[in-house]
Amino acid sequence: MATLFIVPTPIGNLGDITRRSVDILKSTKIILSEDTRVTKKLMKLLEINYSDKRFISYFEHNEEHKISEIINLLELENDIALVSDAGTPIISDPGYKLVREVKRANCADIAVLPGATSVTTALVASTFPPDKFTYLGFLSKKTGEKEKLFKSVIESHRHIKSTYIAFESGYRILKTLKLMQNIYGENVQVALCRELTKLHESVELGACSEIIDMIEVKKLNLKGELVLVFNILEDKNG
Known part of the structure:
Protein backbone atom coordinates (compact mmCIF):
# COMPACT_ATOMS: atom_id res chain seq x y z
CA MET A 1 0.00 0.00 0.00
CA ALA A 2 1.23 3.49 -0.85
CA THR A 3 1.76 6.24 1.71
CA LEU A 4 0.60 9.84 1.76
CA PHE A 5 3.24 11.78 3.69
CA ILE A 6 2.36 15.09 5.37
CA VAL A 7 5.71 16.88 5.33
CA PRO A 8 6.40 20.08 7.32
CA THR A 9 8.79 22.64 5.88
CA PRO A 10 10.62 25.50 7.65
CA ILE A 11 8.70 28.65 8.58
CA GLY A 12 11.78 30.79 8.06
CA ASN A 13 14.98 29.06 9.15
CA LEU A 14 16.18 26.37 6.75
CA GLY A 15 17.91 24.56 9.60
CA ASP A 16 14.58 23.70 11.21
CA ILE A 17 13.62 21.05 8.66
CA THR A 18 13.98 17.53 10.05
CA ARG A 19 16.21 14.83 8.61
CA ARG A 20 13.14 12.65 8.11
CA SER A 21 11.39 15.36 6.08
CA VAL A 22 14.47 15.70 3.86
CA ASP A 23 14.61 11.93 3.36
CA ILE A 24 10.94 11.81 2.34
CA LEU A 25 11.36 14.69 -0.11
CA LYS A 26 14.34 12.88 -1.62
CA SER A 27 12.65 9.51 -1.98
CA THR A 28 9.09 10.49 -2.95
CA LYS A 29 8.50 10.93 -6.67
CA ILE A 30 5.21 12.86 -6.50
CA ILE A 31 5.01 16.14 -4.58
CA LEU A 32 1.79 18.03 -3.87
CA SER A 33 2.73 21.69 -3.50
CA GLU A 34 0.80 24.78 -2.54
CA ASP A 35 3.17 26.65 -4.88
CA THR A 36 5.49 24.45 -6.94
CA ARG A 37 7.97 27.31 -7.40
CA VAL A 38 8.40 27.70 -3.64
CA THR A 39 8.84 23.95 -3.16
CA LYS A 40 11.44 23.69 -5.93
CA LYS A 41 13.36 26.60 -4.42
CA LEU A 42 13.36 24.85 -1.03
CA MET A 43 14.54 21.58 -2.55
CA LYS A 44 17.30 23.39 -4.39
CA LEU A 45 18.48 24.94 -1.10
CA LEU A 46 18.41 21.47 0.46
CA GLU A 47 20.40 20.13 -2.50
CA ILE A 48 17.66 17.68 -3.45
CA ASN A 49 17.59 16.72 -7.12
CA TYR A 50 14.00 17.08 -8.32
CA SER A 51 14.49 16.52 -12.05
CA ASP A 52 12.78 13.11 -11.87
CA LYS A 53 9.89 14.24 -9.67
CA ARG A 54 6.34 15.12 -10.61
CA PHE A 55 4.98 18.26 -8.98
CA ILE A 56 1.22 18.72 -8.67
CA SER A 57 -0.09 22.16 -7.78
CA TYR A 58 -2.51 21.70 -4.88
CA PHE A 59 -4.05 24.81 -3.34
CA GLU A 60 -7.31 26.18 -1.96
CA HIS A 61 -9.07 26.77 -5.28
CA ASN A 62 -8.31 23.43 -6.94
CA GLU A 63 -8.29 21.22 -3.84
CA GLU A 64 -11.59 19.43 -4.30
CA HIS A 65 -11.30 18.51 -7.97
CA LYS A 66 -7.72 17.26 -7.50
CA ILE A 67 -8.67 14.71 -4.83
CA SER A 68 -9.86 11.97 -7.22
CA GLU A 69 -6.67 12.29 -9.30
CA ILE A 70 -4.51 11.96 -6.18
CA ILE A 71 -6.47 8.97 -4.88
CA ASN A 72 -6.00 7.27 -8.26
CA LEU A 73 -2.24 7.80 -8.00
CA LEU A 74 -2.20 6.35 -4.48
CA GLU A 75 -4.24 3.34 -5.62
CA LEU A 76 -1.52 2.71 -8.21
CA GLU A 77 0.88 2.48 -5.22
CA ASN A 78 2.61 5.81 -5.75
CA ASP A 79 3.89 7.39 -2.54
CA ILE A 80 3.01 11.10 -2.39
CA ALA A 81 4.33 13.95 -0.22
CA LEU A 82 2.10 16.91 0.66
CA VAL A 83 3.91 20.15 1.51
CA SER A 84 2.82 23.75 2.03
CA ASP A 85 4.84 26.89 1.35
CA ALA A 86 5.93 27.05 5.00
CA GLY A 87 5.20 25.10 8.15
CA THR A 88 3.03 22.06 8.73
CA PRO A 89 0.51 21.34 5.95
CA ILE A 90 -3.23 21.44 6.63
CA ILE A 91 -2.96 24.01 9.45
CA SER A 92 -4.66 26.90 7.59
CA ASP A 93 -3.54 25.31 4.31
CA PRO A 94 -5.29 22.86 1.96
CA GLY A 95 -5.09 19.17 2.75
CA TYR A 96 -7.56 18.08 5.40
CA LYS A 97 -10.19 17.14 2.80
CA LEU A 98 -7.63 15.02 0.97
CA VAL A 99 -6.56 13.23 4.15
CA ARG A 100 -10.21 12.60 5.04
CA GLU A 101 -11.01 11.12 1.61
CA VAL A 102 -7.84 8.99 1.55
CA LYS A 103 -8.82 7.63 4.96
CA ARG A 104 -12.36 6.89 3.77
CA ALA A 105 -11.11 5.18 0.61
CA ASN A 106 -8.54 3.19 2.61
CA CYS A 107 -6.27 3.48 -0.42
CA ALA A 108 -3.04 4.45 1.35
CA ASP A 109 -1.33 4.78 4.69
CA ILE A 110 -1.11 8.33 6.07
CA ALA A 111 2.13 9.40 7.75
CA VAL A 112 2.16 12.78 9.48
CA LEU A 113 5.68 14.02 10.12
CA PRO A 114 6.25 16.37 13.07
CA GLY A 115 7.87 19.70 12.36
CA ALA A 116 7.74 23.47 12.27
CA THR A 117 4.55 25.46 12.79
Whole structure:
Protein backbone atom coordinates (compact mmCIF):
# COMPACT_ATOMS: atom_id res chain seq x y z
CA MET A 1 0.00 0.00 0.00
CA ALA A 2 1.23 3.49 -0.85
CA THR A 3 1.76 6.24 1.71
CA LEU A 4 0.60 9.84 1.76
CA PHE A 5 3.24 11.78 3.69
CA ILE A 6 2.36 15.09 5.37
CA VAL A 7 5.71 16.88 5.33
CA PRO A 8 6.40 20.08 7.32
CA THR A 9 8.79 22.64 5.88
CA PRO A 10 10.62 25.50 7.65
CA ILE A 11 8.70 28.65 8.58
CA GLY A 12 11.78 30.79 8.06
CA ASN A 13 14.98 29.06 9.15
CA LEU A 14 16.18 26.37 6.75
CA GLY A 15 17.91 24.56 9.60
CA ASP A 16 14.58 23.70 11.21
CA ILE A 17 13.62 21.05 8.66
CA THR A 18 13.98 17.53 10.05
CA ARG A 19 16.21 14.83 8.61
CA ARG A 20 13.14 12.65 8.11
CA SER A 21 11.39 15.36 6.08
CA VAL A 22 14.47 15.70 3.86
CA ASP A 23 14.61 11.93 3.36
CA ILE A 24 10.94 11.81 2.34
CA LEU A 25 11.36 14.69 -0.11
CA LYS A 26 14.34 12.88 -1.62
CA SER A 27 12.65 9.51 -1.98
CA THR A 28 9.09 10.49 -2.95
CA LYS A 29 8.50 10.93 -6.67
CA ILE A 30 5.21 12.86 -6.50
CA ILE A 31 5.01 16.14 -4.58
CA LEU A 32 1.79 18.03 -3.87
CA SER A 33 2.73 21.69 -3.50
CA GLU A 34 0.80 24.78 -2.54
CA ASP A 35 3.17 26.65 -4.88
CA THR A 36 5.49 24.45 -6.94
CA ARG A 37 7.97 27.31 -7.40
CA VAL A 38 8.40 27.70 -3.64
CA THR A 39 8.84 23.95 -3.16
CA LYS A 40 11.44 23.69 -5.93
CA LYS A 41 13.36 26.60 -4.42
CA LEU A 42 13.36 24.85 -1.03
CA MET A 43 14.54 21.58 -2.55
CA LYS A 44 17.30 23.39 -4.39
CA LEU A 45 18.48 24.94 -1.10
CA LEU A 46 18.41 21.47 0.46
CA GLU A 47 20.40 20.13 -2.50
CA ILE A 48 17.66 17.68 -3.45
CA ASN A 49 17.59 16.72 -7.12
CA TYR A 50 14.00 17.08 -8.32
CA SER A 51 14.49 16.52 -12.05
CA ASP A 52 12.78 13.11 -11.87
CA LYS A 53 9.89 14.24 -9.67
CA ARG A 54 6.34 15.12 -10.61
CA PHE A 55 4.98 18.26 -8.98
CA ILE A 56 1.22 18.72 -8.67
CA SER A 57 -0.09 22.16 -7.78
CA TYR A 58 -2.51 21.70 -4.88
CA PHE A 59 -4.05 24.81 -3.34
CA GLU A 60 -7.31 26.18 -1.96
CA HIS A 61 -9.07 26.77 -5.28
CA ASN A 62 -8.31 23.43 -6.94
CA GLU A 63 -8.29 21.22 -3.84
CA GLU A 64 -11.59 19.43 -4.30
CA HIS A 65 -11.30 18.51 -7.97
CA LYS A 66 -7.72 17.26 -7.50
CA ILE A 67 -8.67 14.71 -4.83
CA SER A 68 -9.86 11.97 -7.22
CA GLU A 69 -6.67 12.29 -9.30
CA ILE A 70 -4.51 11.96 -6.18
CA ILE A 71 -6.47 8.97 -4.88
CA ASN A 72 -6.00 7.27 -8.26
CA LEU A 73 -2.24 7.80 -8.00
CA LEU A 74 -2.20 6.35 -4.48
CA GLU A 75 -4.24 3.34 -5.62
CA LEU A 76 -1.52 2.71 -8.21
CA GLU A 77 0.88 2.48 -5.22
CA ASN A 78 2.61 5.81 -5.75
CA ASP A 79 3.89 7.39 -2.54
CA ILE A 80 3.01 11.10 -2.39
CA ALA A 81 4.33 13.95 -0.22
CA LEU A 82 2.10 16.91 0.66
CA VAL A 83 3.91 20.15 1.51
CA SER A 84 2.82 23.75 2.03
CA ASP A 85 4.84 26.89 1.35
CA ALA A 86 5.93 27.05 5.00
CA GLY A 87 5.20 25.10 8.15
CA THR A 88 3.03 22.06 8.73
CA PRO A 89 0.51 21.34 5.95
CA ILE A 90 -3.23 21.44 6.63
CA ILE A 91 -2.96 24.01 9.45
CA SER A 92 -4.66 26.90 7.59
CA ASP A 93 -3.54 25.31 4.31
CA PRO A 94 -5.29 22.86 1.96
CA GLY A 95 -5.09 19.17 2.75
CA TYR A 96 -7.56 18.08 5.40
CA LYS A 97 -10.19 17.14 2.80
CA LEU A 98 -7.63 15.02 0.97
CA VAL A 99 -6.56 13.23 4.15
CA ARG A 100 -10.21 12.60 5.04
CA GLU A 101 -11.01 11.12 1.61
CA VAL A 102 -7.84 8.99 1.55
CA LYS A 103 -8.82 7.63 4.96
CA ARG A 104 -12.36 6.89 3.77
CA ALA A 105 -11.11 5.18 0.61
CA ASN A 106 -8.54 3.19 2.61
CA CYS A 107 -6.27 3.48 -0.42
CA ALA A 108 -3.04 4.45 1.35
CA ASP A 109 -1.33 4.78 4.69
CA ILE A 110 -1.11 8.33 6.07
CA ALA A 111 2.13 9.40 7.75
CA VAL A 112 2.16 12.78 9.48
CA LEU A 113 5.68 14.02 10.12
CA PRO A 114 6.25 16.37 13.07
CA GLY A 115 7.87 19.70 12.36
CA ALA A 116 7.74 23.47 12.27
CA THR A 117 4.55 25.46 12.79
CA SER A 118 4.24 29.13 13.65
CA VAL A 119 1.16 28.40 15.81
CA THR A 120 2.96 26.65 18.67
CA THR A 121 6.17 28.62 18.11
CA ALA A 122 4.27 31.86 18.74
CA LEU A 123 2.37 30.34 21.67
CA VAL A 124 5.59 29.44 23.49
CA ALA A 125 7.20 32.79 22.64
CA SER A 126 4.18 34.74 23.91
CA THR A 127 4.80 33.84 27.59
CA PHE A 128 1.03 33.33 27.98
CA PRO A 129 -0.45 30.19 29.60
CA PRO A 130 0.08 27.36 27.08
CA ASP A 131 -1.92 24.58 28.74
CA LYS A 132 -5.10 25.45 26.82
CA PHE A 133 -5.05 27.35 23.54
CA THR A 134 -7.49 28.08 20.74
CA TYR A 135 -6.35 28.54 17.16
CA LEU A 136 -8.58 30.99 15.27
CA GLY A 137 -6.89 30.66 11.87
CA PHE A 138 -6.68 33.61 9.50
CA LEU A 139 -8.77 36.52 10.70
CA SER A 140 -11.44 37.69 8.29
CA LYS A 141 -10.76 40.72 6.11
CA LYS A 142 -14.25 41.96 7.02
CA THR A 143 -14.40 44.07 10.17
CA GLY A 144 -17.93 42.91 11.01
CA GLU A 145 -16.98 39.23 10.97
CA LYS A 146 -13.84 39.94 12.97
CA GLU A 147 -15.83 41.85 15.58
CA LYS A 148 -18.31 38.97 15.85
CA LEU A 149 -15.44 36.53 16.39
CA PHE A 150 -13.77 38.62 19.09
CA LYS A 151 -17.07 39.01 20.95
CA SER A 152 -17.71 35.26 20.78
CA VAL A 153 -14.30 34.71 22.38
CA ILE A 154 -15.54 36.54 25.50
CA GLU A 155 -18.40 34.07 25.91
CA SER A 156 -16.28 30.97 25.27
CA HIS A 157 -13.58 32.25 27.64
CA ARG A 158 -16.10 32.27 30.49
CA HIS A 159 -16.34 28.49 30.18
CA ILE A 160 -12.79 27.54 29.15
CA LYS A 161 -9.83 29.79 29.97
CA SER A 162 -7.63 29.76 26.90
CA THR A 163 -4.86 31.58 25.08
CA TYR A 164 -5.91 32.59 21.55
CA ILE A 165 -3.81 32.47 18.39
CA ALA A 166 -4.60 33.95 14.97
CA PHE A 167 -2.91 34.96 11.73
CA GLU A 168 -3.32 38.53 10.52
CA SER A 169 -1.98 40.58 7.65
CA GLY A 170 0.50 43.33 8.44
CA TYR A 171 -1.67 45.68 6.41
CA ARG A 172 -4.65 45.13 8.73
CA ILE A 173 -3.02 44.56 12.12
CA LEU A 174 -3.30 48.15 13.35
CA LYS A 175 -7.02 48.27 12.60
CA THR A 176 -7.45 44.85 14.23
CA LEU A 177 -5.67 45.91 17.42
CA LYS A 178 -7.84 49.02 17.68
CA LEU A 179 -10.93 46.84 17.27
CA MET A 180 -9.67 44.52 20.03
CA GLN A 181 -9.05 47.50 22.29
CA ASN A 182 -12.63 48.68 21.77
CA ILE A 183 -14.00 45.23 22.63
CA TYR A 184 -11.68 44.08 25.42
CA GLY A 185 -10.43 47.37 26.84
CA GLU A 186 -7.46 46.83 29.14
CA ASN A 187 -8.49 43.24 29.90
CA VAL A 188 -6.29 41.69 27.22
CA GLN A 189 -2.57 41.14 26.75
CA VAL A 190 -1.16 40.75 23.26
CA ALA A 191 1.93 39.16 21.76
CA LEU A 192 2.62 40.29 18.20
CA CYS A 193 5.03 37.83 16.58
CA ARG A 194 6.96 38.75 13.45
CA GLU A 195 9.56 36.97 11.33
CA LEU A 196 9.55 33.88 13.57
CA THR A 197 12.77 31.83 13.36
CA LYS A 198 14.30 34.41 10.99
CA LEU A 199 17.16 36.85 11.55
CA HIS A 200 14.91 39.76 12.54
CA GLU A 201 12.45 37.76 14.66
CA SER A 202 10.59 39.82 17.24
CA VAL A 203 7.83 39.32 19.79
CA GLU A 204 6.18 42.52 21.03
CA LEU A 205 4.31 42.08 24.33
CA GLY A 206 1.83 44.42 25.99
CA ALA A 207 -1.69 45.78 26.14
CA CYS A 208 -3.39 46.64 22.85
CA SER A 209 -2.74 50.33 23.48
CA GLU A 210 0.98 49.65 23.99
CA ILE A 211 1.31 47.59 20.81
CA ILE A 212 -0.64 50.21 18.86
CA ASP A 213 1.77 52.86 20.16
CA MET A 214 4.77 50.74 19.12
CA ILE A 215 3.41 50.43 15.60
CA GLU A 216 2.51 54.09 15.21
CA VAL A 217 5.61 55.54 16.90
CA LYS A 218 8.33 53.01 16.06
CA LYS A 219 7.00 52.42 12.54
CA LEU A 220 7.53 48.67 12.80
CA ASN A 221 7.98 46.72 9.57
CA LEU A 222 4.72 44.81 9.36
CA LYS A 223 4.87 43.30 5.89
CA GLY A 224 3.61 39.77 5.39
CA GLU A 225 1.69 37.58 7.80
CA LEU A 226 1.88 38.09 11.55
CA VAL A 227 0.96 35.76 14.38
CA LEU A 228 -1.29 37.44 16.93
CA VAL A 229 -1.46 35.76 20.34
CA PHE A 230 -3.71 37.17 23.04
CA ASN A 231 -4.69 36.38 26.58
CA ILE A 232 -7.87 37.71 28.17
CA LEU A 233 -7.36 38.81 31.76
CA GLU A 234 -9.86 38.52 34.57
CA ASP A 235 -12.21 41.50 34.56
CA LYS A 236 -11.18 43.55 37.58
CA ASN A 237 -14.60 45.15 37.62
CA GLY A 238 -16.22 41.77 38.12
